[in-house]
Structures are given as structure tokens and as C-alpha cells.
Amino acid sequence: MIVKKGLIGTTGRQLVLTALLWLCTGAAVRAEVAIEGVEPAIRSNVLAYLRLEDETCDSPSWRVRRLHAESENEIRAALEVTGYYDVEVDSELRQDAACWQAVYKIRLGQPVVLRNVSIKVDGGDGKLQAVARACALRPGDVLQHAKYDACRRQITRLAADRGYFSKEFVERRVDVYPNEFAADITLHLVSGPRYVFGETTLDQEVLDDDLIRRFVAIEPGDPYDAERVRRLQRDLIASTYFDQVVFDRDPRGAPHFDVPLKVSLTAGKKRQYTAGVGFATDVGPKLRGGILNRRMNASGHQGEVEASLSRVISDIKVSYRVPLDKARDWVTFDTSYTLEDNDSFKSALFTTGAQRVQQRKNGWARTVFLQLRLEDYETGTVQDDYSKLFTPGIGYAFVKEDYPPRPLAxxxxxxxxxxxxxxxxSDTTFLQVYGNTKWVFGLWSGARLVARAEAGFTAIDEFADLPASVRFYAGGDVSVRGYAYQSLGPTDPLGAVIGGSNLLVGSVEIDQQVAANWSIAAFIDSGNAYDNFKDFDPATGIGAGIRWFSPLGPVRIDVAVPLEKDAPDNYRFHITLGPDL
Known part of the structure; x- marks a missing residue:
């Protein structure tokens, strides 16, 4: 076969030019449909009903005229669902050789309001009764069919979630009396019996059945609750043993009235490799990687090696985890080596120990640990020392958010x-408590308040005996912005920062969304490390920034100005990546 190269080149250019011309001409131009006389929310609803809105300048003239003739009925239907049955519509269709325009002038009359509202649930538990009472339908409100539908769906969904699978609306009516500008709503649900959980079967082949059974806190005969099913699914996924967890629920009616559960578990690859590149102004560019053996044996033991490298902090950590009798209850044995070199201290820290991590029913995770810490460190201008600590301890952690990556609560x-x-x-005796918290509150539309605080207190006779990694410092991306990482705290006689035995830091930030994945923020941070409260001298920074909620997570870019006269910088940039909570 012989191909003429020049001919194909010419044809290709012609096709490209034709496509560009098509994109730039009326073939892709949408005609204008103008709605006048109503507020934006009603206008949007009207446009959603109008089939003419989907037509372009290229649409056949006969079809445009036909759809325009039918538009008044569509407009009336759109207005009725928002409570307006008494309306007048003036329409005009303008056409020329290039395109067309449709204009609709709407005059709204008196709206239909709710007169009698009867929402009743026979049977059911307190939660089902409460959601019925909470429906946003009240006598005197303008009739909104969408609110009625939302109320009905809420009741139906919660009834199913609570195990009322034989539920039935024996009465479900919206009676509209346009001449009286009134409407009556009747919703009457008979819940039927509440189903119970049946047998739970687990379909998997990689781990001991006894281990997987530890995740199942559901007993046959327990009242059905979809939240308990979702919790079981979350626990199985969080175990990292499986890539996919699928539930098959088949409610059985009389005489059983139960819901057997079949859980199909698909094991993931035995070894999971991670690698990544990050950046934060506190530590600069950061490389990280790791290997996790998710199933070292049929008993569910796991092993992991993690490492990270940056110009300020580099570390390597080896962990071995053993599951205990309950889901999300582990004993971990770990060893790590960390090098840190910041503006205030240098440290080479070796740790080894064991910890037990338990997920509590109230959502808190409790960690009980024993750790041996061997540290060679330099701080200030004169102290170069070695420390050995055997530290038992206990910690609690809690996270709750609504809609990541930009939670509003x-x-x-x-x-x-x-x-x-x-x-x-140990070389010394001390007792230390540390805590931090961060809260997100929704404000007006698209706005939120982000507040955080951290505090630490140490009881020790000789502060100089406390190694650098156990002292408190302030300043940096997630502390007091406007100041360098770990650059705030008590100083030695020569002015070098040596850290403090106590810490107090707070921050308030207002974040306003300006586009789908963008927001702007203004903030104030204040706090410091200290030894005695009478000497507490908080450093303060104020600033503004932008937030990009990228597919890989939030990216924050801030500019902060320190308010102290002797601050080393007039301003500082702060860049951080990672979740808000």
C-alpha cells in the first residue's frame, strides 16, 4: 500500500482547522434564556425544568418554537414545587439569522402555605420518633415539595438503618388547595417490628478465623443497627489486612425478622511499599519511604520499616505489631534512631520499647508505653551531654471531623x-504532661474558625538534666508562625535558646472559601516556652495565607509577621502539607 505523505498532511490540517472552526462557531454556542422577576434560587429551579435551556443556536427553528410554546407549563410546574400556584408568565421569543433569545417575565402571586401538618410514626424507637419530630415542616411555612420529600426520605432511611425493614407509609399525601392558598401534609409510617442481627459469616482464607472473629462485636439477637455494621467495616479496613470488605445483608421476614450478615474479605498484597516527597518550611524538602508486611503469619503479626530524610530531622524506625483479643488492640515493639539539627539544639536519639494501643468505644485511642531513650545532644552555647531515660507513660488521642479534606466541624x-x-x-527524675488540641467550627457560608492550643508542664529539680528532645520549644509552621522552627524559649547567659520546662501556645484562624478548592485565611498565633510562669513572655505573629485543597491533600502557604521588636525576621513564609485534623 502506497501512502501519499503530502496528501495526508493536508487532510490532517484541514480536519484540525474544521474542528477549531466548529468549536468557535454557533455549533457550540448556547442561546440565551432570560428569567425575570424571581430570586436566584427560584430562577435556578425554573431553568432546571425548562427543556429549552438545553438548546443551542444550531437547533432547528421548529423545535425551538415548539419548546417555547411548552415552556409556560414547565415554568408553572417549577414554581408549584416551591409553593407558587398563582403566577402570571409573559413570554417572548426573539429569533434572527444568527441565534435566538427567549425572555420570560414572571409575576408571583400569593404563595401556598402549610395549614395542617401531621407527621406520625407508629412504633419505632426514640431515634425514629425524634427524626419525625425534627422534620422542617411547620404550619404557616410556604409549601416546599423538596422539604416534604427530604422529610420522607429521612424517615425512610433511618427506619432502614434502625432495622425496621417491614416499615410502610399507610398514608402519604400532600393536598393542595390553590384557591385557598393552603396545603395539608400527612405522613403516617407504621414501623413494624425491629429486626435483629442474625449469624455473621466471614469469607476469607489468609488469617485464622479466631483473629477475624475478634473484630465482630455483633451478636445474633442484637437489635439491628446499620452504624454497627459500618463500624465493623471500618475496623476491618483499618486493620490493613484487607483491600476490600463487602457486606451482603439479606433481611428475612416472618417468622425470623433477622438480618444475617455475610462479609467477603479480599486480601491485599502481603507487602505494601510506600514512598513520597514532601516539603515544609520547618524541615525543608523531605523524602520518606517504608515497607509494611501486612501478614507475617496467620496470627496477623505485622512488621514495618519506615525512614525519612530532611535537612533538619532524619530518622529510621522498625516496628513489630501483635494483635490482641479485640479489634484495634495492638502491642507494638519498636526501635528508632533520630537525628535532629535545628537552630536551638543538635540531637542523636536512640529509642526502643513497647506500647499497647487500644481503640476505646468512646472514640479515644489509649496508648500505654515503656521506652528506653539514649540521647547525645548539644544545646545552647555550652551544654554537650549524654542522657539515659527509662520512661513509662500513657497517652490518649481523639480525632473527629465531618468532611475532609476541608472539615467544617x-x-x-x-x-x-x-x-x-x-x-x-534513668539519669534523672522528672514528670511531664503535654497536650494539644485543634478545633474547627463552621461560621457563615464558606467560612470556618480554626483554633488550636498546646500546653506542657514538667516537674524536675534540675532543668539542665533534661535532654533536648524532652524540653519544650516554640515557633514554626504549627506553633507560632513568624518565627523559625524551635527558635523560641528561655536562653542561656549568651542568648542561645535552650528550651523550657513548660509550654503554652494558642492560635486563632479564620478561613474563607473563595473557589471550589481554594480559600484564604487570616490568623494570629501567640505563645512561648518558659520555666516559671512569672517569666512567661509570649511571642506573637499575625499573617494571612492561601489554602489549596489538592487531590493529594491540603496545601497551606502563609506569610507571617512577628510583632516583637527584637524578632530576627521582618516576616517569614510558612508552607505546610497535610490534613487539617
Missing amino acids: GHRSNVQLRGAADVLI
Whole structure:
């Protein structure tokens, strides 16, 4: 076969030019449909009903005229669902050789309001009764069919979630009396019996059945609750043993009135490799990687190696995890080595120990630990020392949020108590408590308030005996912006920062969404590390920034100005990546 190269080149250029011309001409131009006399929300609803809105300038003239002739009925239907049955519509269709325009002038009359509202649930538990009472339908309100539909769906969905699978609306009516400008609503649900859980079967082949059974807190005969099913699914996924967890629920009616559960578990690859590149102004560019063996044996033991590298903090950590009798209850044995070199101290820290992590029913995770810490460190201008600490401790952590990656409500809290005694391996005796919390509150449309605080207190006779990694410092991306990482705290006689035995930091930020994935923020941070409260001298920074909620997570870029006269910088940029909570 012989191909003429020049001919194909010419034809290709012609096709490209034809496509560009088509995109730039009326073939892609939408004609104008103008709605006048109503507020934006009603206008949007009207346009959604109008089939003419989908036509373009290229549409056949006969079809445009036909759809225009039918538009008044569509407009009336759109207005009736918002409570307006008494309306006048003046329409005009303008056509020329290039395109067309349709104009609709609407005059709304008196709206239909709710006169009698009867929402009743026979049977059911307190939650089902409460959702019926909470429906946003009240006598005197303008009739909104969407609110009626939402109320009905809420009741139906919750009834199913609570196990009322034989539910039935014996009466479901919206009676409209346009001449009286009134409407009556009747919703009457008979719940029927509440179903119970039946047998739970687990379909998997990679782990001991006894191990997987530990995740199942559902007993046959328990009242059905969809939230318990979702919790079981979350626990199985969080175990990292499986890539896919699928539930098959088949409610059985009389005489059983139960819901057997079949859980199909698809195992993921035995080894999981992670690698990534990050950046934060506190530590600069950061490389990280790791290997997780998700199933070292049929008993569910896991092993992991993690490493990270940056110009400020680099570390490597080896962990071995053993599951205990309940879901999300682990004993972990770990060893790590961390190098840190910031403006205030240098540290080479080796740790080894064991910890037990338990997920509590109230949502808090409790960690009980024992740790041996060997640290070689330099701080200030004169102290170069070595420390050995054997530290038992306990910590609690909690996270709750509504809609990541930009939650409008939620909080994250952590608290930890640890200490050491010189009669038990350690070089010194101390007791330390530390906590931090961060809260997100929704404000007006698209706005939220982000508040955070952290505090730490140490009881020790000689502060100089406390190694650098256990001291408190302030300043940086997630502390007091406007100041360098770990650059705030008490100083030695030569002015070098040596850290403090106590810490107090707070921050308030207002974040306003300006586009789908963008927001702007203004903030104030204040706090410092200190030894005695009478010497507490908070450093303060104010600033503004932008937020990009990227597919990989939030990216924050801030400019902060320190308010202290002797601050080393007139302003600082702060860039951070990662979730808000």
C-alpha cells in the first residue's frame, strides 16, 4: 500500500482547522434564556425544568418554537414545587439569522402555605420518633415539595438503618388547595417490628478465623443497627489486612425478622511499599519511604520499616505489631534512631520499647508505653551531654471531623503523661504532661474558625538534666508562625535558646472559601516556652495565607509577621502539607 505523505498532511490540517472552526462557531454556542422577576434560587429551579435551556443556536427553528410554546407549563410546574400556584408568565421569543433569545417575565402571586401538618410514626424507637419530630415542616411555612420529600426520605432511611425493614407509609399525601392558598401534609409510617442481627459469616482464607472473629462485636439477637455494621467495616479496613470488605445483608421476614450478615474479605498484597516527597518550611524538602508486611503469619503479626530524610530531622524506625483479643488492640515493639539539627539544639536519639494501643468505644485511642531513650545532644552555647531515660507513660488521642479534606466541624486532641526516676535506670527524675488540641467550627457560608492550643508542664529539680528532645520549644509552621522552627524559649547567659520546662501556645484562624478548592485565611498565633510562669513572655505573629485543597491533600502557604521588636525576621513564609485534623 502506497501512502501519499503530502496528501495526508493536508487532510490532517484541514480536519484540525474544521474542528477549531466548529468549536468557535454557533455549533457550540448556547442561546440565551432570560428569567425575570424571581430570586436566584427560584430562577435556578425554573431553568432546571425548562427543556429549552438545553438548546443551542444550531437547533432547528421548529423545535425551538415548539419548546417555547411548552415552556409556560414547565415554568408553572417549577414554581408549584416551591409553593407558587398563582403566577402570571409573559413570554417572548426573539429569533434572527444568527441565534435566538427567549425572555420570560414572571409575576408571583400569593404563595401556598402549610395549614395542617401531621407527621406520625407508629412504633419505632426514640431515634425514629425524634427524626419525625425534627422534620422542617411547620404550619404557616410556604409549601416546599423538596422539604416534604427530604422529610420522607429521612424517615425512610433511618427506619432502614434502625432495622425496621417491614416499615410502610399507610398514608402519604400532600393536598393542595390553590384557591385557598393552603396545603395539608400527612405522613403516617407504621414501623413494624425491629429486626435483629442474625449469624455473621466471614469469607476469607489468609488469617485464622479466631483473629477475624475478634473484630465482630455483633451478636445474633442484637437489635439491628446499620452504624454497627459500618463500624465493623471500618475496623476491618483499618486493620490493613484487607483491600476490600463487602457486606451482603439479606433481611428475612416472618417468622425470623433477622438480618444475617455475610462479609467477603479480599486480601491485599502481603507487602505494601510506600514512598513520597514532601516539603515544609520547618524541615525543608523531605523524602520518606517504608515497607509494611501486612501478614507475617496467620496470627496477623505485622512488621514495618519506615525512614525519612530532611535537612533538619532524619530518622529510621522498625516496628513489630501483635494483635490482641479485640479489634484495634495492638502491642507494638519498636526501635528508632533520630537525628535532629535545628537552630536551638543538635540531637542523636536512640529509642526502643513497647506500647499497647487500644481503640476505646468512646472514640479515644489509649496508648500505654515503656521506652528506653539514649540521647547525645548539644544545646545552647555550652551544654554537650549524654542522657539515659527509662520512661513509662500513657497517652490518649481523639480525632473527629465531618468532611475532609476541608472539615467544617471537628476536633483533634492528644494528651500524654510520662516520667522517669533515677532509681530505675534513668539519669534523672522528672514528670511531664503535654497536650494539644485543634478545633474547627463552621461560621457563615464558606467560612470556618480554626483554633488550636498546646500546653506542657514538667516537674524536675534540675532543668539542665533534661535532654533536648524532652524540653519544650516554640515557633514554626504549627506553633507560632513568624518565627523559625524551635527558635523560641528561655536562653542561656549568651542568648542561645535552650528550651523550657513548660509550654503554652494558642492560635486563632479564620478561613474563607473563595473557589471550589481554594480559600484564604487570616490568623494570629501567640505563645512561648518558659520555666516559671512569672517569666512567661509570649511571642506573637499575625499573617494571612492561601489554602489549596489538592487531590493529594491540603496545601497551606502563609506569610507571617512577628510583632516583637527584637524578632530576627521582618516576616517569614510558612508552607505546610497535610490534613487539617
